[in-house]
Amino acid sequence: xxxxxxxxxxxxxxxxxxxxxxxxxxxxxxxxxxxxxxxxxxxxxxxxxxxxxxxxxxxxxxxxxxxxxxxxxxxxxxxxxxxxxxxxxxxxxxxxxxxxxxxxxxxxxxxxxxxxxxxxxxxxxxxxxxxxxxxxxxxxxxxxxxxxxxxxxxxxxxxxxxxxxxxxxxxxxxxxxxxxxxxxxxxxxxxxxxxxxxxxxxxxxxxxxxxxxxxxxxxxxxxxxxxxxxxxxxxxxxxxxxxxxxxxxxxxxxxxxxxxxxxxxxxxxxxxxxxxxxx
Numbered sequence: 001x002x003x004x005x006x007x008x009x010x011x012x013x014x015x016x017x018x019x020x021x022x023x024x025x026x027x028x029x030x031x032x033x034x035x036x037x038x039x040x041x042x043x044x045x046x047x048x049x050x051x052x053x054x055x056x057x058x059x060x061x062x063x064x065x066x067x068x069x070x071x072x073x074x075x076x077x078x079x080x081x082x083x084x085x086x087x088x089x090x091x092x093x094x095x096x097x098x099x100x101x102x103x104x105x106x107x108x109x110x111x112x113x114x115x116x117x118x119x120x121x122x123x124x125x126x127x128x129x130x131x132x133x134x135x136x137x138x139x140x141x142x143x144x145x146x147x148x149x150x151x152x153x154x155x156x157x158x159x160x161x162x163x164x165x166x167x168x169x170x171x172x173x174x175x176x177x178x179x180x181x182x183x184x185x186x187x188x189x190x191x192x193x194x195x196x197x198x199x200x201x202x203x204x205x206x207x208x209x210x211x212x213x214x215x216x217x218x219x220x221x222x223x224x225x226x227x228x229x230x231x232x233x234x235x236x237x238x239x240x241x242x243x244x245x246x247x248x249x250x251x252x253x254x255x256x257x258x259x260x261x262x263x264x265x266x267x268x269x270x271x272x273x274x275x276x277x278x279x
Contacts, residue, residue, distance in 0.1 A: 013039040015066070019046070020058035027061055039063045043087070047121060047199040047220070048241065049075045050253035068200040069221035088224065091205050094182055098211035101189040101274040107140040109267070110188035110212070112203040116148030118246055119155055126194035126260050128162060128169065133264035137167040139271060142192070145172045145184060185210040190270060194234060194263055196255040198222050213274075215266050219256040232270070234263045 014035065016026050023042050027035065042058065043066045056079055059065070064083040067073050073086040102108070109131060113122040124144060131142045144163065149156045163169045176184065185191075191207030193216040198204070201222030207214050208230055216222055218233030226233055236256035243249050 009034060009036070011037045013041060015041045015043055017043045019044050020052075020054045023058050024054075024061065041066060043067070044072075044076075045199045046072050046075070047118075047197045048248060048251055048253040048255065050251050051076065051079060052247070052251065055079075069224050071221045071223065072199050086224075089200055089202060089205075091202065091209065094185075094206075094210050096182065096186060097209070098186050098189070101213070101277070102271065103278055105275050105278070106138070107135070107190060107267070107271045107274060108188040109140060109142045109190045109192045110145065110184065110207070111142070111192050112145040112184075113193075114147045115156060116151035118248065119152055120243065121196050121198075121248075121255070123194050123196050123258070124159065125162075126258055126263075127192045128159075128166065130192065130194060130260045130263040130267060131169065132166060133261060134267035135168070135271070140267070141168040141170075142166075143170055143172060143184075143188065145176075147173070147175060149173050181206075182210070185212060188212060189274060190215055190267065192263070192267070193217065193222075194258040194260065195220070195222075196257065201225075213270055215263055215270070217256050217258040232266045234266065235259045 016023055018026050040062050041064045042062045045068055059080045059082065062082060064085065065076060066085045066087045067076060068087065068089050070086045073084050076084045111124060111127050113124060131140065160171060163171050185207060189212060191204060191212045191214045193204055195217050197220045199221045204214055204216050204222045205225055208225065213230050213232060215232045215234060216226060217236050218226065219236050236258045238254040239257045241248055241251055241253045241255050
């Protein structure tokens with residue numbers, strides 16, 4: 001309200017959780033009168049080592065920037081001398097944690113991704129390819145939990161057809177309540193993310209906290225917390241980003257190409273280890 005805005009005039013700190021160019025729009029909406037004498041901090045989330053020009057332009061309007069991972073912080077420090085702090089997303093501890101794996105001899109794998117957040121970056125086809133290489137029919141299952149599948153209908157149709165043709169693979173779409181998401185994690189044994197880059201890797205951390213083994217690309221934001229015996233980093237090669245559309249268009253940056261065969265080997269070893277533990 002106007003009264004609230006008036007009460008908040010004067011010195012203080014404003015943290016704006018919006019990426020450029022929405023960040024600049026937020027500044028305009030707040031107005032010069034409100035922002036006068038304020039310390040402005042942007043909380044920005046990005047997934048590459050290089051930033052678009054609009055991001056660099058936005059640096060002129062901040063006193064400091066917070067980002068979710070060391071990976072993003074290191075990248076942004078190459079663009080500015082202003083303070084940049086890695087401040088991870090707050091991920092609450094789950095109520096329950098998995099303790100038994102592949103009790104019936106079937107290793108159940110899961111990948112959760114947003115198809116609207118760059119299909120190329122999320123790279124679900126690599127997860128499907130690793131699953132096919134790793135297992136014989138009946139040894140394992142793979143669930144893809146997708147959102148925004150309508151962002152690229154043609155690509156989704158091709159991927160859906162490939163999944164239907166692969167025994168043990170299914171796709172779930174739509175949104176789930178937190179309780180249902182917890183059940184989804186706990187029904188699986190392994191989280192499989194062969195992404196090309198992550199600014200943080202929220203679902204990877206959620207899976208670890210739910211007690212799943214995580215097989216994930218060993219590069220980018222998720223490496224802040226990919227530690228311990230439950231984390232299995234997949235080797236990768238860094239390759240140029242060549243996007244002709246979307247938020248990464250024109251970005252001169254690298255991202256990872258995960259080693260699908262190495263991921264398949266890790267999956268096979270986990271299957272042997274976890275099923276043997278039930279013998």
